[in-house]
Amino acid sequence: MKEHKVLIIVPAFNEEESIGKTLHKLIHTSRNSPYGIDICVVNDGSSDRTVDVVQSFPEVILLDLPYNLGIGGAMQTGYRYAYENNYQIAIQFDADGQHNNEDLSTIIEPLYANEADMIVGSRFVLPTDYKGSSLRRFGIVYFMYLLYLLTKQKFTDPTSGFRAINNRIIKEFAHKYPKDYPEPEVLIYIHKKGYVIQEKSVQMQQRQGGSSSITPFKSMYYMLKVTLSILMQKVIKE
Amino acid sequence: MNISVVSFGVVIMFLFIVLESVRRGILETKYSLLWILTCVVLAVLSISTSLLEMLANLLGIFYAPSLLFLFGLLFSLIIIFDLTRRISQLNHKIITLTQDFTLLKQELKEQEKIREGSKK
Numbered sequence: 134m135k136e137h138k139v140l141i142i143v144p145a146f147n148e149e150e151s152i153g154k155t156l157h158k159l160i161h162t163s164r165n166s167p168y169g170i171d172i173c174v175v176n177d178g179s180s181d182r183t184v185d186v187v188q189s190f191p192e193v194i195l196l197d198l199p200y201n202l203g204i205g206g207a208m209q210t211g212y213r214y215a216y217e218n219n220y221q222i223a224i225q226f227d228a229d230g231q232h233n234n235e236d237l238s239t240i241i242e243p244l245y246a247n248e249a250d251m252i253v254g255s256r257f258v259l260p261t262d263y264k265g266s267s268l269r270r271f272g273i274v275y276f277m278y279l280l281y282l283l284t285k286q287k288f289t290d291p292t293s294g295f296r297a298i299n300n301r302i303i304k305e306f307a308h309k310y311p312k313d314y315p316e317p318e319v320l321i322y323i324h325k326k327g328y329v330i331q332e333k334s335v336q337m338q339q340r341q342g343g344s345s346s347i348t349p350f351k352s353m354y355y356m357l358k359v360t361l362s363i364l365m366q367k368v369i370k371e
Numbered sequence: 372m373n374i375s376v377v378s379f380g381v382v383i384m385f386l387f388i389v390l391e392s393v394r395r396g397i398l399e400t401k402y403s404l405l406w407i408l409t410c411v412v413l414a415v416l417s418i419s420t421s422l423l424e425m426l427a428n429l430l431g432i433f434y435a436p437s438l439l440f441l442f443g444l445l446f447s448l449i450i451i452f453d454l455t456r457r458i459s460q461l462n463h464k465i466i467t468l469t470q471d472f473t474l475l476k477q478e479l480k481e482q483e484k485i486r487e488g489s490k491k
Binding site for chain 2: 175194195196197198199200202206209210213214217312
């Protein structure tokens with residue numbers, strides 16, 4: 134077995150349009166990178182040709198869930214793989230081409246330098262080209278203040294799915310991972326356990342393929358649900 | 372025929388269904404306990420008018436049989452809550468199992484690849 138240190142976990146649910154391009158770029162980056170990066174796709178029970186596309190990349194590790202577990206269950210599968218195979222760092226990377234390969238070293242390096250246990254790629258630390266709808270921005274700011282109230286730490290992009298963790302948190306996540314709305318919930322869970330979380334500025338593209346299903350009503354409902362689970366996460370017992 | 376007799380009849384019939392389900396292996400014994408308890412309490416309350424009236428007096432309820440509905444409702448709530456908890460546990464188990472299955476499947480494929488490679 135070759136020496137591996139970093140595992141990029143790409144959760145994919147019906148991403149046949151964009152995942153090929155994303156994997157192409159990731160493989161290119163990993164070949165030219167000093168870190169020893171492996172790439173792993175967690176197919177979350179897709180009903181389209183996502184699996185076929187992934188299988189055409191023999192160097193990509195495929196974890197093929199038999200049915201849809203949702204983002205939390207899917208990501209945890211990847212973290213369990215990382216834990217069982219002794220990876221030092223695991224990175225969550227979206228299949229839809231939103232995240233930027235050039236930013237990988239930005240979020241890996243602080244972990245190697247032992248500055249933090251978890252790095253979240255944020256669109257809003259420094260001004261970037263990202264333009265979201267005003268509703269989306271409102272949601273992000275709302276969660277930022279909610280998390281600030283609970284943790285006294287400022288997370289400018291709490292829903293960002295671009296994040297890296299070290300082997301200590303890999304172990305935590307392999308054991309327990311918030312299943313419902315993991316992105317914001319994870320922050321409070323990890324913060325509560327006393328780990329150090331940092332944000333780094335990254336660029337994010339608009340989604341490359343597929344379409345967002347979010348309507349104003351749905352996002353209000355989403356915010357309510359996430360608020361509740363964040364508050365519950367605060368009181369939940371280990 | 373008053374409501375006490377009707378509810379007693381219904382409860383006894385229901386108790387019979389619960390026991391029969393356990394006997395046939397449709398309902399697991401440990402899950403039947405709460406149901407049996409519900410049936411017994413409701414049966415006792417509905418047949419013994421004096422007990423029901425005493426309790427109703429104690430709680431300041433004018434129409435004693437309505438106490439039956441209260442108990443029935445409360446027990447339903449308890450059982451539904453118990454069920455939701457069990458579903459959560461099952462859900463957790465099934466997610467872990469699915470992940471185990473997926474990880475094993477990947478490992479099997481990996482080993483097949485290695486074996487094929489060594490043949491060549």
